[in-house]
Every structure is written in C-alpha cells, then in structure tokens.
Amino acid sequence: MKTILEHIGNTPLVKVEEENNSSIFAKMEGFNPGGSIKDRIALNMIRSAEKDGTIKKGDTLIEPTSGNTGIGLSMVGAMLGYNVKVIMPETTSIEKIKMIRAFGGEAILVENLRYKKFAIEDARDMAKNGAGIHFLNQYENMNNPYTHYENTAEEIINQLEGKQLDYFIAGMGTGGTITGIGKKLKEKFPAIKIIGVQPVQNQTIEGLRSIKDGFVPPIMDVDLIDEIYDLEESKAIETKDDLAKKGILVGPSSGAAMYICREICKNNEGVNIITIFPDRGERYI
C-alpha cells in the first residue's frame, strides 16, 4: 500500500476538446493529493535538500508562493516533520490560506506589490537570520524544472500513445513547468512550439506572473519559449467558468492556458495541442 506522498504524480491526461480537426489535451494536475502541480516540486525540493544535508526533520521551511507551493510544502512537511511558513500575496484565495493552515503551515499575507517586489528577499532574510530556517526557493531551485523534465513530461510522453505533439502551452509563474516539460518535449518533438501565458501587467491570474514586471526567475529558460501571450484576467476567468460548464473544474491559470489553446486550435488545422491544468477549481470558489 502506498503513502499519500507516493500518490504524487501520475495524473490523468485527458482530451478536452476537438475542433478544426485539431485536439486539445490537458494534464490534470489537480489530481495530485494536495490538489496542484506544486506537490511534485514540494516533495522533490524537500527530498533533495534532505539528501544533500541542507535540511533535517524539525527545521522550518520558508517560501514565497501564490499558494499552491505553500499547500504542497505544508502537506509534505506535515508528513515528513517540517514546519512550514508561507509568504503570500493578500489577494490569495481564502481556500488556499485555509488549506495551508489545515496542514499546520503558517500563512504570512503581504500586500500584492510588496509580494512581487520583495517576498524573495524577505524569505532570504528570514532564513539568514533564523536558526533552523531554510529557504528552498522555487524560483532558483533547479529541482523545480528538473522534476517536470524527469517526471511530468515523461508521464505525458507515455500517455500520448504514440501521438505527435505540435504545441505545448503553459502558464508562467516560476517557469518550472514550461522549462522542465518544454525542454523534454522539444527533445522528443523537435518541431513543437512552446507557448507561454502570463497576465497582462497589473492584472492577477493566480499562480502566474509577468516577466514584464522586471523579474525573470533564474530557473526559467526563456530561449526555449517560442512565443509569450499576455492575457487579460477576465478571459482566464471566463474560460475556466466555461470549462466547469463542460465538467472540468479548474483554476484561473488553467483557464488562461485553455484560452490560448483554443486560439491556436482555431487557426491551425489538424494539430495536437497539449497544456497543463495546474490545479483544482474548489480553491477559487
């Protein structure tokens, strides 16, 4: 019998829509035990830090996150014996905050602009000044893209049952998802187009951030990305609401990715498009 942590990954790949002789497939990351793709990197970053001796049971992990990494770390931390403190923008959905607390984590809410500009530095300072406090740093930690390169992308390739892929669409937060999966898919399908989605500046799509704000996460391989779309928040929300009407309850970043998938579908006949639905919709109600 497996533990809950061994149930991280191996999420379903589903066919979402067909139009114009083209198909859209989505990897349903909300099926992870903590409800998002971030369970994968939480487990991998903790396991790697344990292996290299950086952290030990009883330590405190501090992490700035739009919520899902905080939920993942709190869940994994609860099982493996770590305290977790999470710095989050104050606009984070109440459900995410409550989930972090339910897993025994501490949620520190900061004003949105402060989060964007200073949360990483604040976490660094807290780790520097406190005994037994560690900052795993999903924006710089190569275990973030690596887990998607090694696991998420491999799962996708195995689930395709021999189909070719033409487009990969992913929302951009830390860039771990687009970099890790994009790199492996480009190796397998050299002609694939890698497309990123980010919010238009000064709008919020939870989980995503715009590199136009001036911060390009060190783990993000921008050269791998063929095109980046700036999307309005309203389009992301409308699309996720529309997906729910079709039986798929996911978050706004899934709506954002799906909107771009549909645009590509409309303009290209006979292509296979794959995207990631990073989390479940219950946490945004």
Ligand SMILES: Cc1ncc(COP(=O)(O)O)c(C=O)c1O
């Ligand atoms: C809901 C959601 N979607 C998308 C992303 C973006 O993923 P990544 O950080 O791998 O770029 C995140 C990241 O926090 C997220 O929470």
